[in-house]
Amino acid sequence: SQTIHQWPATLVQPVGSPLSLECTVEGTSNPNLYWYRQAAGRGLQLLFYSVGIGQISSEVPQNLSASRPQDRQFILSSKKLLLSDSGFYLCAWAPYGYTFGSGTRLTVV
Amino acid sequence: SQQGEEDPQALSIQEGENATMNCSYKTSINNLQWYRQNSGRGLVHLILIRSNEREKHSGRLRVTLDTSKKSSSLLITASRAADTASYFCATAGNTGNQFYFGTGTSLTVIP
Numbered sequence: 001s002q003t004i005h006q007w008p009a010t011l012v013q014p015v016g017s018p019l020s021l022e023c024t025v026e027g028t029s030n031p032n033l034y035w036y037r038q039a040a041g042r043g044l045q046l047l048f049y050s051v052g053i054g055q056i057s058s059e060v061p062q063n064l065s066a067s068r069p070q071d072r073q074f075i076l077s078s079k080k081l082l083l084s085d086s087g088f089y090l091c092a093w094a095p096y097g098y099t100f101g102s103g104t105r106l107t108v109v
Numbered sequence: 110s111q112q113g114e115e116d117p118q119a120l121s122i123q124e125g126e127n128a129t130m131n132c133s134y135k136t137s138i139n140n141l142q143w144y145r146q147n148s149g150r151g152l153v154h155l156i157l158i159r160s161n162e163r164e165k166h167s168g169r170l171r172v173t174l175d176t177s178k179k180s181s182s183l184l185i186t187a188s189r190a191a192d193t194a195s196y197f198c199a200t201a202g203n204t205g206n207q208f209y210f211g212t213g214t215s216l217t218v219i220p
Contacts, residue, residue: 006151032206043197043212044152051206059207090151097142098199098208100151 003027006091006101013108019064019078021104023091026072031093033074035066038088038103050074081108115198115211123219128185130214132198133178139201141174142208143183146195155183155196190220 003026013019025031032051036044046059048066056066063082067075074091086108092098116131140159144152158165158174158181165172171184185192195213
């Protein structure tokens with residue numbers, strides 16, 4: 001069966017520090033992978049999606065970047081975090097509907 | 110950009126009642142999906158309805174789709190306290206690879 005792993009569950013980082021969130025998928029190959037951000041009490045904002053290794057489509061560039069170094073690995077990064085980067089980050093994979101990871105709650109202080 | 114918009118933003122009902130949530134979208138779609146999110150958790154896929162379908166059932170869930178009105182509804186029958194969550198609709202973007210979510214309906218079922 002397919003599973004998706006996302007870590008860490010919570011993260012508190014100072015402004016200006018780097019960020020690396022990792023997401024891995026098991027039990028499937030060549031999945032479409034996605035990073036979403038959810039601000040408190042808000043809907044989900046699509047940040048990046050990837051249809052294959054090294055292929056990244058950016059919806060909202062801002063201060064973040066994504067990479068897909070391996071087929072089932074998707075990484076969300078930032079060189080310098082801003083206060084506005086705080087939120088709940090969700091990784092997901094498709095094809096038939098989304099399967100979401102459990103999310104990372106990032107607080108930038 | 111987000112395509113789906115849920116209505117109402119918040120809904121509070123008594124246990125046993127039915128809950129209806131609506132979703133409107135802006136452009137043509139291949140399919141529309143509904144998701145549920147418990148507080149502070151990831152989203153769980155509930156149901157997918159294709160553009161050539163008008164109604165779909167899954168347990169106590171009933172989803173309708175009206176492509177002429179660009180709208181969908183999610184009905185939860187005989188609600189339970191455990192149904193308390195936020196519900197989101199999502200529509201596929203132009204390439205079909207990306208999905209856009211609305212802002213969600215927060216459902217509270219009072220025991």
